[in-house]
Amino acid sequence: MFAVLPFARKVLTRLIALFALVWVAACEPVGMGGMAGGSGQSIDPGAPVAVALLVPHGSSESGEAALARDIEAAAKMAVADLSGVQIDLRVYGTAGQPGQAQQAALNAVSDGAKIIIGPLHAESANAVALAVAPSNVNVLAFSNNPTIAGGNLFVLGQTFENTADRLVRYAAREGKDRIVTVYSNNLAGQLGQQAIAKAAANAGAQIVGEVGYDFSQDGVVDAVPRVTETANSTSAEAIFLTANSAGALPLFAQMLPENGLSPEMTQYIGLARWDTPAQTLELPGVQGGWFALPDRGKAQRFKARFAQRTGNEPHPIAGLGYDGIAAVGALIKTGKRDALSRSGLTQSAGFQGVDGVFRLRPDGTNQRGLAVGTVRDGRVVILDPAPQGFGGAGF
Template sequence: MFNLLGSARKGARAVLAIAAAAALSACDIDLSQVSGGGAKSNGGAVEVALLVPYGSATPGDDGLARALENAARLAAADLGEGKVNITVYRTAGQASTAASVATQAVAAGADVILGPLRSDAANAAAVAVAGTDVNVVAFSNNTSIAGGNLFVIGNTFDNIASRLMGYAGAQGRSRVVVVYPQTPVGQIGRSAIVKATSGTNVQVVGDGAFEFSEQGIISAVPRIANTVKETGATAIMLTSDSTGALPLLAQLLPEQGVSPAVTKYIGLTRWDVPAQTLSLPGIQGGWFALPDPTPVAQFNNRYRSAHGDAAHPLAGLAYDGIAAFGALASKKLAVSRGNLTQSSGFKGVNGVFRFKADGTNERALAIAQVTNNQVQIIDPAPKSFGFGGF
């Protein structure tokens, strides 16, 4: 644990903690105005079982597990004593282990399970405790596993695509070609985009599928460029990220005459991670969606102050989960399905979010534009549901 040095730093950390607590309450709850006392409807703190991949053979999983635990404990500390108790269970990144420890957690008195990380483990954990009244809030963004007692808290392609297509339609970018790899993830991304056009004036006018290999991308680019030109597309939606096809596409498509100055490039993934992505030629002037940068920056500062290193990009999901449970606890509400899906939602380090009855979620996102290799927010994230398209 990072040791604070001097009273000045203690004061700064206290300010961060107070700001975090105020920002991370439920939308209609101000934690700073809530007195102590019982948390659940039946009294006492909410007992949270945190399932994280300690002991996994996958490189990086132990570090991610530690980041998730650190973030969850920061949220519990910000909520104050007596709101949330956290017990950590090691899944080893295995679905069978996740199912086993989920059962153990319920037997030990858990009110809710936060985690596991990946969809197979999350599904196994939810199935294992399906006969109880304990809900599983998984870090996954895979909507195909959601439903019943399983909620996903990760930012989903459906949510991102909906925000981007709504904004594109409002800006007159109504004819879209979807560019995606012929992989399961690519197909999910494409489906999310097509689904998101419903209720908007946006049409998917062409497909830009490609084989997911270097040669496959290179071979497909002339065909994709012709599709853009022949359909009169005003935008192209790229589902790939910077570790996939995005760098090649952002270089080769402009070379084939798909000018970013004429055809808007829009990304289903984050273009600011890593930062070098922002220098790609094809995405200059392009759009992507991201959480409200202000609470994210506050959380990152809080995490670094507490632990001496940068927060993992997924760590905020653990904070969000604990913040939601704690907000319910502050109103003496149990972490039931009905309370989790309250329409007002919650405020987390990734902005406003709420769980839907089908186990998926809605998150308030900002629209960013890449301008001179920098991120420029051109349409801020809504601060509550009921505004800005929510």
């Protein structure tokens, strides 16, 4: 049985380093962010508006220095792209620590910041939102963890709920509405499982089985026959995997087909991106599978501009720095003194970001326009394009 593992282990080793920070924002939840306020600071739209950017400069964690650099560079790109709007961008280092992030936020408010973009980690974002709530300052954090959202704290990162909703609705339209969820028994896996269950209820699909597994090689190996048995006994039409390329996906993608669960007969769906890094496209089980991804044209244009400006490709979540500034800039341009209030931030029309359209929800989470893609012969093919606005297909 273990003869199938060396290839998967090899691919997994190549991917771990690249994905180590992608889900760094999905830290352990600390509680609901901020307080019940969030009405926001009043601004003078005709004068420069002070905006604080909190990034993990000074962090001891490997890779966070580069991430902080890229987020800052993306935010400055956005400021340069604004027309008819003046933003006084002020950058504060957090060292990736809640205490330092909180103090940086208090310093920013003392310096006159009308809104805060960042920080990165969920625990830090929660601490920042709580600290500045009495000053009526809203926070747009880079986290993708919905459990901290609310009050004056909004999360910019793409959430599991957003992705699951897009994919389950597409699956239901395509007649693949009997779903088995496969998830790891850790925070990320459990949040993913809950998101899929909620999406199924909203789309009229049915979760016919759920298989949890320990987040280890032995846990995956033990889960494979249980997944196959559950799929066969429930007449499942789709297997929805929460695993990503830095985790269990390489093993599942090889072992499930070899255990008799053919992707040609049962639709594989992934909660994570299956197109980055490129080595993921080599995995046998992802061929024909479905996953969600942003508008590829817009994403590629941002990457090209960023590389031309900085000399390096952006970190996968660096674009959130651009999105935060783009949203703030669009609101200031309306000329309203309460542009950065909760009602302004949650306008239904949303904003245009580096990956396409997005909007902030009253509960502090976000909704992003995503495409549905598949893998054919190691290449990505778009099955359903990302929506260009809200209210149409794809939402």
